Amino acid sequence: MTYHSALAVIAASALLVGCFPLEEETSDLTPEDTMTFADPAPEMEPDSSAEESIEVASARKADIDWAAARAEYAGQPLPAETDAFGIASMGSAPSVPVLLPTAPIRAASSDGTPSFKVMPMNDGYYAVFDGEAYDMIINGSDRITPIRADEPGLDPEALRFEETVTGAQVSFKRFGAAYLVEFNCNGRPPGPDLNCVTEDEAIAAVQDLLVAGTQ
Amino acid sequence: MRWFSGVGLISVLVLASCDAVRLPGDGRTAPEPPVDIPDGAPGPPPPVTPVSDPYGDGETDPDTGTADLPTDADPTPEQPPIEADPSDGDEIDPEDPEDNDAGQNTDPELPETPVEPLPVVFQYFAPGVLAPGSGTGRQDDTVFVPDMVFPILDDPAFPGSQVWGFGGGMSTGGQCDARNYGDTPWRDNFCEHRSRQRDTPLCPSNNAHQGQDIRVGTRTGCLEMVADRPAKPTLYEVVAAEAGVIQYIGSYSINLKGTETGNLYKYLHLNMGALQVSEDDTVEAGDLIGYISDDFGGTPTTYHLHFEIKSPLEDIGFTHVPPYTSLVASYEKRESGRGERLTEETIGVASAFVPPEGVDITQGMINTEADLIDQAAVETELLSDDSLNDSTPE
Numbered sequence: 013m014t015y016h017s018a019l020a021v022i023a024a025s026a027l028l029v030g031c032f033p034l035e036e037e038t039s040d041l042t043p044e045d046t047m048t049f050a051d052p053a054p055e056m057e058p059d060s061s062a063e064e065s066i067e068v069a070s071a072r073k074a075d076i077d078w079a080a081a082r083a084e085y086a087g088q089p090l091p092a093e094t095d096a097f098g099i100a101s102m103g104s105a106p107s108v109p110v111l112l113p114t115a116p117i118r119a120a121s122s123d124g125t126p127s128f129k130v131m132p133m134n135d136g137y138y139a140v141f142d143g144e145a146y147d148m149i150i151n152g153s154d155r156i157t158p159i160r161a162d163e164p165g166l167d168p169e170a171l172r173f174e175e176t177v178t179g180a181q182v183s184f185k186r187f188g189a190a191y192l193v194e195f196n197c198n199g200r201p202p203g204p205d206l207n208c209v210t211e212d213e214a215i216a217a218v219q220d221l222l223v224a225g226t227q
Numbered sequence: 228m229r230w231f232s233g234v235g236l237i238s239v240l241v242l243a244s245c246d247a248v249r250l251p252g253d254g255r256t257a258p259e260p261p262v263d264i265p266d267g268a269p270g271p272p273p274p275v276t277p278v279s280d281p282y283g284d285g286e287t288d289p290d291t292g293t294a295d296l297p298t299d300a301d302p303t304p305e306q307p308p309i310e311a312d313p314s315d316g317d318e319i320d321p322e323d324p325e326d327n328d329a330g331q332n333t334d335p336e337l338p339e340t341p342v343e344p345l346p347v348v349f350q351y352f353a354p355g356v357l358a359p360g361s362g363t364g365r366q367d368d369t370v371f372v373p374d375m376v377f378p379i380l381d382d383p384a385f386p387g388s389q390v391w392g393f394g395g396g397m398s399t400g401g402q403c404d405a406r407n408y409g410d411t412p413w414r415d416n417f418c419e420h421r422s423r424q425r426d427t428p429l430c431p432s433n434n435a436h437q438g439q440d441i442r443v444g445t446r447t448g449c450l451e452m453v454a455d456r457p458a459k460p461t462l463y464e465v466v467a468a469e470a471g472v473i474q475y476i477g478s479y480s481i482n483l484k485g486t487e488t489g490n491l492y493k494y495l496h497l498n499m500g501a502l503q504v505s506e507d508d509t510v511e512a513g514d515l516i517g518y519i520s521d522d523f524g525g526t527p528t529t530y531h532l533h534f535e536i537k538s539p540l541e542d543i544g545f546t547h548v549p550p551y552t553s554l555v556a557s558y559e560k561r562e563s564g565r566g567e568r569l570t571e572e573t574i575g576v577a578s579a580f581v582p583p584e585g586v587d588i589t590q591g592m593i594n595t596e597a598d599l600i601d602q603a604a605v606e607t608e609l610l611s612d613d614s615l616n617d618s619t620p621e
Contacts, residue, residue, distance in 0.1 A: 068373045071488050071538075131472065131507070135489040140475055140506075149475050149482065151545065155489030157538040160369060165542030166428060172544065175425045176437060177495065177533065178480045183545040190539035192491070196477045200524040202423065 071155045077187045078227055081109035085223040106137035108152040108189035110225035113141065113217065136189060146179055146208045148217065149194040156190070171218055173211045177201060180209050182218045193218050348564030351386075351413035354551050358391035362420035363431045370556050371538055371548045372469070372490060376512040377557040378441070378534055379519075380464035385442040386554055387414040389529050392442075402529040403449035407442050412569055415551040416440055427547045437547040438493065438535035439554060443519045452520075452530050459498040463519040465532060467510040468492050468557075476506050479522045483510070488538070491545070495533035496522050 110130070128141040136152040166172065171184050179197040183190070195217075197208035355364030377384070385408060389395050394402030417439055418430035426433040442449075443463040452460040469485035469492065476482075479499060483492040498520035504510060521527035538548045559565050 067369045069369050069371045069538075070373070129507075131474075133472070133484060133489075134486060138474055138484060147475065147477070151484070151491065153489035153539045153545070155539050156541045157371065157488070157490075157548075158541050159543065160367065163429075163542075166544070172428075172546075174427055174437075174546075175423055177425070177535075178477055178493070181545075185544045190489075190544045192537065192539075192545035194475075194482075196475065196480070197524075199478055200526070201479070 067160065069157050069159070071157045074154045074156050074188045074190070076108055076154060076189055078109070081187045081223055081226045085109075085226050088222055105225060105227045106132045106152065107134070107154045107227075108136040109187050109223050110137055110139075111150060111152060111186070111191060111221040112139060112224040113148070114220050114222055144198065146195045146197050149196060150221070151192040151194075153190050153192075154188075171215055173214055175202065175207060180207060180211070180214050182214050184218070193221075345559075345563065345565045347567045348562045349413060349558065350410070350567045350569055351555055352415065352569050354415050354549060355418075356414065357416060357419055358388040358414055361388055361391045361397070361416070362418055362435070364415050364418045365429055365431060365549055367429075367549060368552060369549075370552045371550075372488060372536060372553040373556060374487075375468045375553045375557045376466065377554065377561045378465055378468045378492075378494070378532065379443050380466050380513075380515070381561075382444050382448075382463045383408070384558065385411055385413060386416070386439050386551065387411070387442065388416040388419055389440045389442075389531055390419065391416075394529060403446050403453060405446045408444070408446045408449070413551075413555070413566070415549070417547075417549040417551055428543055429546060429548060438495075438533050439550040441532045441534055441554070442530070443532065449530060459500055459518075459520050459522070460530070461498060461501050461518045465494060465497055465516050465519060467512055467514045467516055468534075468536075470512045471510060473504045473506055473508045473510060473516075476502065476504075479524045481516060483516070491535075491537040493533075493535040493537070495535075496520060496528055496531060498522065 112130070128139060130137060130139040133153075135155045138152070139150045141148040141150075169185060171182050173180065173182050176194070179195040179202060181192060181194045183192045185191065193214070195209040195214055202208065353366070354368060355366035357364040387407070389402075391397045392402075393400035393404035393407050400406070416436055418427075418432070419436035420432075421434050421436050423434065425435055425437055427435050427437050448462055452462060467483055469483070469488060469490065471483050471485040471492075474482040474484040474491070476499075479495055479497075481494045481497065481502070481504070483494070484490075485492065494516065496519075497517040499517075499522045502517040503515045504517070510516070519530055519532055521530050534550055534554075536548050536550045536553065537545050539545050540548065555566050
């Protein structure tokens with residue numbers, strides 16, 4: 013081997029060993045793969061790579077389809093009692109269409125007098141309706157919090173029911189805004205076989221919501 | 228021969244520059260810049276203020292309001308003239324530290340003083356590494372609320388499982404066990420298994436715990452709270468995580484609606500008889516809301532805060548998001564220190580979770596009269612023993 017070819021071999025080795033990472037360092041294992049083959053031994057060592065993987069989610073504002081909301085508001089059959097909740101044309105109308113129940117709440121207060129309030133917020137509004145078995149809290153927001161790219165999305169228009177530690181909730185998107193309707197049990201928390209609201213009842217309550225205010 | 232010579236020369240050059248070559252994702256850090264900077268080297272990077280005319284067409288960005296900034300083409304910025312400090316009224320004296328910007332180094336050709344890393348003030352397991360046997364967590368480093376204020380005012384806090392922690396229904400010991408406090412590392416318990424059908428999109432399996440449980444204080448404080456029963460404690464202060472409005476107060480929960488993010492924060496198990504807020508109150512981040520307790524609609528749970536965040540997620544809508552990373556970030560801010568992440572230790576075990584038959588796993592594992600009696604009896608015995616053996620306050 014000549015001097016020059018020896019030099020070339022040395023250089024090639026340098027390229028492989030020094031400049032380019034070894035295969036071990038650039039493993040294509042996903043976190044899930046790593047999880048599967050992780051050593052379960054109870055070693056507690058500092059993880060120096062943690063700082064590099066942190067991401068930050070910053071909320072942004074959604075585009076609201078006001079035309080669709082106004083069309084629905086104009087076309088829906090409004091029961092007489094809904095007029096009491098109509099908050100269209102308010103000077104500082106919320107930044108999302110306001111959805112409210114056609115009736116104050118299915119389970120009325122113990123004295124028969126419904127109690128409710130609507131509170132405009134700078135991202136939308138919320139409304140609270142006091143009931144007997146549960147209180148109902150409606151949230152509407154024009155904020156969007158991004159999620160990581162590999163997160164499987166859901167049908168945003170679908171009514172998604174979840175039980176919670178205080179009762180249940182239904183979430184959905186409409187007119188570009190995010191809505192959450194909470195059913196908060198009064199008194200004790202939901203038991204092992206009994207909640208203060210069933211899925212059918214909660215979904216029906218949400219389906220009864222009407223557009224009560226637009227910009 | 229010439230070919231070998233050419234390859235050899237190129238290779239020597241590559242070898243010489245090897246330490247400077249870095250590829251994305253190679254896991255290696257960039258080398259420190261050399262201390263000696265030769266004459267004629269470019270100056271420091273340009274200022275980070277917005278550029279007034281980025282395209283050189285004479286138009287400025289109306290949003291940045293930078294039309295009056297100079298557009299000096301010289302890449303080496305001039306040193307601003309030193310102005311006299313009007314507070315001391317004397318002439319500029321280079322030797323006077325007050326006139327020399329507190330002695331800061333303004334010479335761009337000298338290396339900056341390395342910043343000391345913040346001290347480690349707590350340790351935590353990675354997001355999604357739940358207590359062994361408690362379910363499958365979500366491995367997600369996203370900080371969903373980067374500006375959040377830690378929900379405990381100034382006491383030590385220990386996020387972790389209540390059910391699988393000492394004193395919980397799936398473990399042994401009393402809730403005031405010293406191993407729940409002190410130097411115990413933090414643990415995520417978002418997505419921890421629950422018996423009820425609490426499904427949430429961000430958890431890999433159904434029947435999930437939708438928040439983060441946080442023990443607060445010390446073992447001694449815990450024993451004091453137990454000893455003072457049936458009085459409810461006002462020992463550890465709970466504060467608003469974000470500026471907003473107290474939207475709703477239930478029998479054992481408080482909803483805080485965040486003004487800026489649109490997030491909903493739910494606080495559970497506070498001393499509901501000593502809340503410092505009322506419905507519709509406006510609060511600033513860090514304002515006192517109430518005190519750590521065990522209220523759970525009649526039947527008590529362990530002394531802890533159950534903390535939830537619901538965010539309006541893109542393509543999903545309002546849903547529970549993992550609070551853990553936001554808690555880590557906000558605790559680091561509160562303590563002016565940093566958390567040290569521990570390597571994943573038990574993921575393999577946790578992912579093989581099988582729910583036990585006939586056991587109703589709920590928040591705090593205190594759900595029936597029988598569980599209550601058992602819990603009280605065990606706790607009384609352990610606390611009695613612990614009181615005799617422990618004279619060291621934490």
